[in-house]
Amino acid sequence: MAKKNPKRIGVAIIGAGRVGLFRGEVAARHPQVDFIGLAEKRTDRAELVRDRIGADFVTADFHELLARPEVTAAIISTDEHLHVAPVLAAAERGLPMLIEKPLATELAESERVLAAIRKSGVDAVVGYTQRFRRRWLAAKEKVRTGQLGDVTLVASRAFMNRLVALDNYKRASDPSQISPMVISGTHALDIVMWLMEAKRPVEIYARSVDKALGPLVRGIDATAGLITFEDGSLYTACISWALPVAWPGAVYSLEVGITGTEGVLTIDDTHRDIVLATSKAQGEGYAPDETRRVDFLGSYPPGDIALGELRGPMREETEQWLNRVSLGLPTQHATAAEAHHRLMLTKAFDLSARLKRAIPLPIEAGESSRESLRKAG
Numbered sequence: 001m002a003k004k005n006p007k008r009i010g011v012a013i014i015g016a017g018r019v020g021l022f023r024g025e026v027a028a029r030h031p032q033v034d035f036i037g038l039a040e041k042r043t044d045r046a047e048l049v050r051d052r053i054g055a056d057f058v059t060a061d062f063h064e065l066l067a068r069p070e071v072t073a074a075i076i077s078t079d080e081h082l083h084v085a086p087v088l089a090a091a092e093r094g095l096p097m098l099i100e101k102p103l104a105t106e107l108a109e110s111e112r113v114l115a116a117i118r119k120s121g122v123d124a125v126v127g128y129t130q131r132f133r134r135r136w137l138a139a140k141e142k143v144r145t146g147q148l149g150d151v152t153l154v155a156s157r158a159f160m161n162r163l164v165a166l167d168n169y170k171r172a173s174d175p176s177q178i179s180p181m182v183i184s185g186t187h188a189l190d191i192v193m194w195l196m197e198a199k200r201p202v203e204i205y206a207r208s209v210d211k212a213l214g215p216l217v218r219g220i221d222a223t224a225g226l227i228t229f230e231d232g233s234l235y236t237a238c239i240s241w242a243l244p245v246a247w248p249g250a251v252y253s254l255e256v257g258i259t260g261t262e263g264v265l266t267i268d269d270t271h272r273d274i275v276l277a278t279s280k281a282q283g284e285g286y287a288p289d290e291t292r293r294v295d296f297l298g299s300y301p302p303g304d305i306a307l308g309e310l311r312g313p314m315r316e317e318t319e320q321w322l323n324r325v326s327l328g329l330p331t332q333h334a335t336a337a338e339a340h341h342r343l344m345l346t347k348a349f350d351l352s353a354r355l356k357r358a359i360p361l362p363i364e365a366g367e368s369s370r371e372s373l374r375k376a377g
């Protein structure tokens with residue numbers, strides 16, 4: 001256990017969008033945080049977030065923020081394909097980091113980022129927020145302590161309202177860089193691979209469909225696949241992020257079944273337990289849509305706002321990261337190396353689906369690059 005001699009924290013938040021604001025609100029309440037600086041490209045958004053969290057410094061240029069002497073840690077919460085430059089700059093400055101998932105959207109970039117983090121020796125963790133949701137922690141504990149015996153088969157089913165997919169394809173500079181696995185399936189994948197961390201994946205076989213989002217945004221609707229581990233155990237995963245806007249889950253519904261030689265554990269994280277029906281428009285969730293009138297509350301992965309504060313996994317994750325930085329406490333955050341491994345696996349799902357054949361794991365950056373996919377496809 002760490003000694004109780006907490007360090008002060010000056011936190012740089014790079015990218016003050018939805019997640020930057022959530023994390024900033026939590027940081028503003030943390031006793032060790034005495035400085036918050038924001039780097040946000042959109043001036044109106046920067047002003048809104050500054051006022052909401054009482055930030056001490058605001059700029060559009062993250063280099064200017066990272067040069068401030070008060071800064072001792074950084075949150076990188078830019079869009080998925082824009083993490084690389086600020087991560088490299090924060091690593092250069094030797095700052096501990098909380099980076100949003102995925103580490104990068106291209107495998108070569110993710111490799112570059114991981115190498116820079118390793119070289120600088122900084123403590124960099126990645127926002128696989130669901131590790132902080134109580135039910136996944138309970139599952140982790142039962143698997144870790146051998147309650148199921150040897151785990152032999154895991155199945156996960158992630159269903160998502162298409163609002164997230166439409167928003168992502170709209171924001172991406174190149175739609176081929178993103179996919180349901182890279183952007184969202186990575187959450188379920190991380191949970192399962194965290195549960196299975198003692199086992200080494202050796203092969204992947206996957207297929208995708210694009211009948212709904214293809215014509216709309218040149219996007220992929222859904223991917224299903226099978227990972228085989230070295231010892232013969234299996235993980236079957238499917239995700240669709242093309243469910244109709246009327247689907248009651250605002251964002252993420254997940255079901256996981258884990259079977260072992262001596263036990264089975266099933267986890268219902270679909271959020272069907274709290275159902276709201278209303279004739280009024282709702283303003284919450286990742287990409288709120290005024291036409292939706294029925295909602296599975298709790299399906300927004302970061303958590304929910306109650307009494308003016310974020311409650312739920314992203315709050316716990318951010319608080320625990322601040323404690324990790326301040327007190328050196330161990331936490332269950334995903335490391336940058338684990339995040340790189342998740343990106344490699346999600347790219348391998350996409351590669352296998354594209355080539356329509358099984359792929360040995362791990363894959364190299366060259367295999368999943370846009371160039372090589374174009375040649376293959």
Ligand SMILES: NC(=O)c1ccc[n+]([C@@H]2O[C@H](COP(=O)([O-])OP(=O)(O)OC[C@H]3O[C@@H](n4cnc5c(N)ncnc54)[C@H](O)[C@@H]3O)[C@@H](O)[C@H]2O)c1
Pocket residue numbers: 014015016017018019020039040041042045060062077078079080082086100101102127128129301302314
């Ligand atoms: N862990 C979770 O549960 C969870 C949930 C939602 C999103 N995310 C992740 O968080 C990240 C951000 O998502 P979001 O929903 O907040 O997106 P967002 O679009 O709301 O916010 C991103 C912000 O970054 C700003 N930005 C981009 N590049 C910048 C730069 N170089 N300098 C300064 N500002 C810059 C944009 O202007 C935008 O305001 C993504 O990686 C996403 O996948 C994680």
